[in-house]
Amino acid sequence: MxxxxxIAWVVTALGGFYxxxxxxQRGGIRQQQSGTSRLPAPVVFGHFALAAIGLVVWIIYVVADVSALAWTAFGLLLPVALLGFVMLARWIPVHRGHATTGTAPAAPTTGGTEGAVPAERHFPVPVVAAHGLFAVVTLVLVLLTALGIGGS
Structure with a gap:
Protein backbone atom coordinates (compact mmCIF):
# COMPACT_ATOMS: atom_id res chain seq x y z
CA MET A 1 0.00 0.00 0.00
CA ILE A 7 2.21 6.58 -6.99
CA ALA A 8 -0.94 8.51 -6.04
CA TRP A 9 1.19 11.22 -4.43
CA VAL A 10 3.38 11.58 -7.53
CA VAL A 11 0.34 11.78 -9.83
CA THR A 12 -1.15 14.40 -7.50
CA ALA A 13 2.12 16.33 -7.56
CA LEU A 14 2.23 16.32 -11.36
CA GLY A 15 -1.19 17.96 -11.51
CA GLY A 16 -0.11 20.41 -8.84
CA PHE A 17 3.08 21.29 -10.72
CA TYR A 18 1.03 21.92 -13.84
CA GLN A 25 3.06 31.83 -16.17
CA ARG A 26 -0.29 33.64 -16.27
CA GLY A 27 0.89 36.27 -13.80
CA GLY A 28 -0.43 34.95 -10.50
CA ILE A 29 2.49 36.36 -8.54
CA ARG A 30 2.20 39.81 -10.17
CA GLN A 31 -1.57 39.76 -9.64
CA GLN A 32 -1.04 39.69 -5.88
CA GLN A 33 -0.40 43.43 -5.91
CA SER A 34 -3.50 44.28 -7.92
CA GLY A 35 -5.71 41.78 -6.12
CA THR A 36 -6.73 40.15 -9.40
CA SER A 37 -5.72 36.65 -8.30
CA ARG A 38 -7.94 35.07 -5.68
CA LEU A 39 -5.16 32.71 -4.60
CA PRO A 40 -2.77 34.27 -2.07
CA ALA A 41 0.85 33.49 -2.90
CA PRO A 42 1.64 32.32 0.68
CA VAL A 43 -1.18 29.78 0.44
CA VAL A 44 -0.09 28.58 -3.01
CA PHE A 45 3.57 28.23 -2.08
CA GLY A 46 2.80 26.90 1.41
CA HIS A 47 0.64 24.16 -0.13
CA PHE A 48 3.41 23.34 -2.59
CA ALA A 49 6.21 23.36 0.00
CA LEU A 50 4.41 21.22 2.57
CA ALA A 51 3.33 18.73 -0.11
CA ALA A 52 6.87 18.49 -1.48
CA ILE A 53 8.36 18.02 2.00
CA GLY A 54 5.73 15.39 2.76
CA LEU A 55 6.53 13.55 -0.47
CA VAL A 56 10.22 13.47 0.41
CA VAL A 57 9.36 12.14 3.88
CA TRP A 58 7.12 9.50 2.29
CA ILE A 59 9.88 8.40 -0.09
CA ILE A 60 12.23 8.04 2.88
CA TYR A 61 9.51 6.07 4.68
CA VAL A 62 9.11 3.70 1.71
CA VAL A 63 12.87 3.07 1.74
CA ALA A 64 13.40 2.91 5.52
CA ASP A 65 10.00 1.53 6.68
CA VAL A 66 10.05 3.58 9.90
CA SER A 67 6.53 4.04 11.22
CA ALA A 68 7.22 7.52 12.61
CA LEU A 69 7.97 8.72 9.09
CA ALA A 70 4.59 7.50 7.86
CA TRP A 71 2.86 9.46 10.62
CA THR A 72 5.03 12.50 9.89
CA ALA A 73 4.04 12.38 6.22
CA PHE A 74 0.38 12.04 7.21
CA GLY A 75 0.73 14.98 9.59
CA LEU A 76 2.18 17.07 6.78
CA LEU A 77 -0.70 16.10 4.50
CA LEU A 78 -3.33 17.54 6.84
CA PRO A 79 -2.35 21.22 6.40
CA VAL A 80 -1.70 20.50 2.71
CA ALA A 81 -5.30 19.31 2.39
CA LEU A 82 -6.60 22.30 4.34
CA LEU A 83 -4.72 24.74 2.11
CA GLY A 84 -5.95 22.83 -0.94
CA PHE A 85 -9.56 23.20 0.18
CA VAL A 86 -9.00 26.92 0.77
CA MET A 87 -7.66 27.31 -2.75
CA LEU A 88 -10.49 25.24 -4.22
CA ALA A 89 -13.07 27.38 -2.44
CA ARG A 90 -11.43 30.53 -3.79
CA TRP A 91 -11.04 29.05 -7.31
CA ILE A 92 -14.66 27.96 -7.81
CA PRO A 93 -16.11 31.50 -8.13
CA VAL A 94 -13.28 32.44 -10.48
CA HIS A 95 -13.97 29.40 -12.62
CA ARG A 96 -17.67 30.26 -12.71
CA GLY A 97 -16.82 33.74 -13.92
CA HIS A 98 -17.80 35.62 -10.78
CA ALA A 99 -14.41 37.20 -10.14
CA THR A 100 -14.48 40.06 -7.68
CA THR A 101 -13.55 42.49 -10.44
CA GLY A 102 -16.80 41.72 -12.27
CA THR A 103 -15.06 41.83 -15.64
CA ALA A 104 -15.73 39.46 -18.47
CA PRO A 105 -12.99 37.02 -19.42
CA ALA A 106 -10.40 38.62 -21.64
CA ALA A 107 -8.07 37.06 -24.16
CA PRO A 108 -4.72 35.94 -22.75
CA THR A 109 -2.36 38.84 -22.44
CA THR A 110 1.03 39.07 -24.05
CA GLY A 111 4.32 40.54 -23.00
CA GLY A 112 4.15 39.19 -19.47
CA THR A 113 1.53 41.65 -18.26
CA GLU A 114 -1.48 40.44 -16.37
CA GLY A 115 -4.99 41.29 -17.46
CA ALA A 116 -8.21 41.46 -15.54
CA VAL A 117 -8.52 37.67 -15.69
CA PRO A 118 -7.15 35.90 -12.61
CA ALA A 119 -4.30 33.55 -13.45
CA GLU A 120 -6.15 30.62 -11.86
CA ARG A 121 -8.98 31.05 -14.36
CA HIS A 122 -6.73 29.15 -16.78
CA PHE A 123 -6.70 25.94 -14.72
CA PRO A 124 -8.36 23.15 -16.70
CA VAL A 125 -11.27 21.65 -14.75
CA PRO A 126 -10.11 18.05 -15.41
CA VAL A 127 -6.69 18.85 -13.91
CA VAL A 128 -8.26 20.46 -10.83
CA ALA A 129 -10.64 17.51 -10.40
CA ALA A 130 -7.94 14.88 -10.89
CA HIS A 131 -5.58 16.71 -8.53
CA GLY A 132 -8.25 16.77 -5.84
CA LEU A 133 -9.29 13.16 -6.39
CA PHE A 134 -5.73 11.86 -6.27
CA ALA A 135 -5.04 14.03 -3.23
CA VAL A 136 -7.90 12.37 -1.34
CA VAL A 137 -6.70 8.92 -2.44
CA THR A 138 -3.18 9.80 -1.30
CA LEU A 139 -4.38 10.98 2.10
CA VAL A 140 -6.42 7.81 2.65
CA LEU A 141 -3.63 5.48 1.50
CA VAL A 142 -1.06 7.23 3.68
CA LEU A 143 -3.37 7.00 6.69
CA LEU A 144 -4.10 3.32 6.09
CA THR A 145 -0.40 2.60 5.70
CA ALA A 146 0.46 4.52 8.89
CA LEU A 147 -2.21 2.50 10.71
CA GLY A 148 -0.62 -0.70 9.43
CA ILE A 149 -3.63 -1.70 7.34
CA GLY A 150 -2.81 -3.49 4.12
CA GLY A 151 0.85 -4.16 4.85
CA SER A 152 3.79 -1.97 3.96
Whole structure:
Protein backbone atom coordinates (compact mmCIF):
# COMPACT_ATOMS: atom_id res chain seq x y z
CA MET A 1 0.00 0.00 0.00
CA UNK A 2 2.95 2.33 0.57
CA UNK A 3 3.89 2.10 -3.12
CA UNK A 4 0.28 2.79 -4.14
CA UNK A 5 0.34 5.89 -1.91
CA UNK A 6 3.63 6.95 -3.49
CA ILE A 7 2.21 6.58 -6.99
CA ALA A 8 -0.94 8.51 -6.04
CA TRP A 9 1.19 11.22 -4.43
CA VAL A 10 3.38 11.58 -7.53
CA VAL A 11 0.34 11.78 -9.83
CA THR A 12 -1.15 14.40 -7.50
CA ALA A 13 2.12 16.33 -7.56
CA LEU A 14 2.23 16.32 -11.36
CA GLY A 15 -1.19 17.96 -11.51
CA GLY A 16 -0.11 20.41 -8.84
CA PHE A 17 3.08 21.29 -10.72
CA TYR A 18 1.03 21.92 -13.84
CA UNK A 19 -1.33 24.26 -12.02
CA UNK A 20 1.51 26.05 -10.21
CA UNK A 21 3.31 26.56 -13.51
CA UNK A 22 0.13 27.84 -15.15
CA UNK A 23 -0.54 30.20 -12.25
CA UNK A 24 2.99 31.63 -12.36
CA GLN A 25 3.06 31.83 -16.17
CA ARG A 26 -0.29 33.64 -16.27
CA GLY A 27 0.89 36.27 -13.80
CA GLY A 28 -0.43 34.95 -10.50
CA ILE A 29 2.49 36.36 -8.54
CA ARG A 30 2.20 39.81 -10.17
CA GLN A 31 -1.57 39.76 -9.64
CA GLN A 32 -1.04 39.69 -5.88
CA GLN A 33 -0.40 43.43 -5.91
CA SER A 34 -3.50 44.28 -7.92
CA GLY A 35 -5.71 41.78 -6.12
CA THR A 36 -6.73 40.15 -9.40
CA SER A 37 -5.72 36.65 -8.30
CA ARG A 38 -7.94 35.07 -5.68
CA LEU A 39 -5.16 32.71 -4.60
CA PRO A 40 -2.77 34.27 -2.07
CA ALA A 41 0.85 33.49 -2.90
CA PRO A 42 1.64 32.32 0.68
CA VAL A 43 -1.18 29.78 0.44
CA VAL A 44 -0.09 28.58 -3.01
CA PHE A 45 3.57 28.23 -2.08
CA GLY A 46 2.80 26.90 1.41
CA HIS A 47 0.64 24.16 -0.13
CA PHE A 48 3.41 23.34 -2.59
CA ALA A 49 6.21 23.36 0.00
CA LEU A 50 4.41 21.22 2.57
CA ALA A 51 3.33 18.73 -0.11
CA ALA A 52 6.87 18.49 -1.48
CA ILE A 53 8.36 18.02 2.00
CA GLY A 54 5.73 15.39 2.76
CA LEU A 55 6.53 13.55 -0.47
CA VAL A 56 10.22 13.47 0.41
CA VAL A 57 9.36 12.14 3.88
CA TRP A 58 7.12 9.50 2.29
CA ILE A 59 9.88 8.40 -0.09
CA ILE A 60 12.23 8.04 2.88
CA TYR A 61 9.51 6.07 4.68
CA VAL A 62 9.11 3.70 1.71
CA VAL A 63 12.87 3.07 1.74
CA ALA A 64 13.40 2.91 5.52
CA ASP A 65 10.00 1.53 6.68
CA VAL A 66 10.05 3.58 9.90
CA SER A 67 6.53 4.04 11.22
CA ALA A 68 7.22 7.52 12.61
CA LEU A 69 7.97 8.72 9.09
CA ALA A 70 4.59 7.50 7.86
CA TRP A 71 2.86 9.46 10.62
CA THR A 72 5.03 12.50 9.89
CA ALA A 73 4.04 12.38 6.22
CA PHE A 74 0.38 12.04 7.21
CA GLY A 75 0.73 14.98 9.59
CA LEU A 76 2.18 17.07 6.78
CA LEU A 77 -0.70 16.10 4.50
CA LEU A 78 -3.33 17.54 6.84
CA PRO A 79 -2.35 21.22 6.40
CA VAL A 80 -1.70 20.50 2.71
CA ALA A 81 -5.30 19.31 2.39
CA LEU A 82 -6.60 22.30 4.34
CA LEU A 83 -4.72 24.74 2.11
CA GLY A 84 -5.95 22.83 -0.94
CA PHE A 85 -9.56 23.20 0.18
CA VAL A 86 -9.00 26.92 0.77
CA MET A 87 -7.66 27.31 -2.75
CA LEU A 88 -10.49 25.24 -4.22
CA ALA A 89 -13.07 27.38 -2.44
CA ARG A 90 -11.43 30.53 -3.79
CA TRP A 91 -11.04 29.05 -7.31
CA ILE A 92 -14.66 27.96 -7.81
CA PRO A 93 -16.11 31.50 -8.13
CA VAL A 94 -13.28 32.44 -10.48
CA HIS A 95 -13.97 29.40 -12.62
CA ARG A 96 -17.67 30.26 -12.71
CA GLY A 97 -16.82 33.74 -13.92
CA HIS A 98 -17.80 35.62 -10.78
CA ALA A 99 -14.41 37.20 -10.14
CA THR A 100 -14.48 40.06 -7.68
CA THR A 101 -13.55 42.49 -10.44
CA GLY A 102 -16.80 41.72 -12.27
CA THR A 103 -15.06 41.83 -15.64
CA ALA A 104 -15.73 39.46 -18.47
CA PRO A 105 -12.99 37.02 -19.42
CA ALA A 106 -10.40 38.62 -21.64
CA ALA A 107 -8.07 37.06 -24.16
CA PRO A 108 -4.72 35.94 -22.75
CA THR A 109 -2.36 38.84 -22.44
CA THR A 110 1.03 39.07 -24.05
CA GLY A 111 4.32 40.54 -23.00
CA GLY A 112 4.15 39.19 -19.47
CA THR A 113 1.53 41.65 -18.26
CA GLU A 114 -1.48 40.44 -16.37
CA GLY A 115 -4.99 41.29 -17.46
CA ALA A 116 -8.21 41.46 -15.54
CA VAL A 117 -8.52 37.67 -15.69
CA PRO A 118 -7.15 35.90 -12.61
CA ALA A 119 -4.30 33.55 -13.45
CA GLU A 120 -6.15 30.62 -11.86
CA ARG A 121 -8.98 31.05 -14.36
CA HIS A 122 -6.73 29.15 -16.78
CA PHE A 123 -6.70 25.94 -14.72
CA PRO A 124 -8.36 23.15 -16.70
CA VAL A 125 -11.27 21.65 -14.75
CA PRO A 126 -10.11 18.05 -15.41
CA VAL A 127 -6.69 18.85 -13.91
CA VAL A 128 -8.26 20.46 -10.83
CA ALA A 129 -10.64 17.51 -10.40
CA ALA A 130 -7.94 14.88 -10.89
CA HIS A 131 -5.58 16.71 -8.53
CA GLY A 132 -8.25 16.77 -5.84
CA LEU A 133 -9.29 13.16 -6.39
CA PHE A 134 -5.73 11.86 -6.27
CA ALA A 135 -5.04 14.03 -3.23
CA VAL A 136 -7.90 12.37 -1.34
CA VAL A 137 -6.70 8.92 -2.44
CA THR A 138 -3.18 9.80 -1.30
CA LEU A 139 -4.38 10.98 2.10
CA VAL A 140 -6.42 7.81 2.65
CA LEU A 141 -3.63 5.48 1.50
CA VAL A 142 -1.06 7.23 3.68
CA LEU A 143 -3.37 7.00 6.69
CA LEU A 144 -4.10 3.32 6.09
CA THR A 145 -0.40 2.60 5.70
CA ALA A 146 0.46 4.52 8.89
CA LEU A 147 -2.21 2.50 10.71
CA GLY A 148 -0.62 -0.70 9.43
CA ILE A 149 -3.63 -1.70 7.34
CA GLY A 150 -2.81 -3.49 4.12
CA GLY A 151 0.85 -4.16 4.85
CA SER A 152 3.79 -1.97 3.96
Missing amino acids: DIAAL MLGTWI
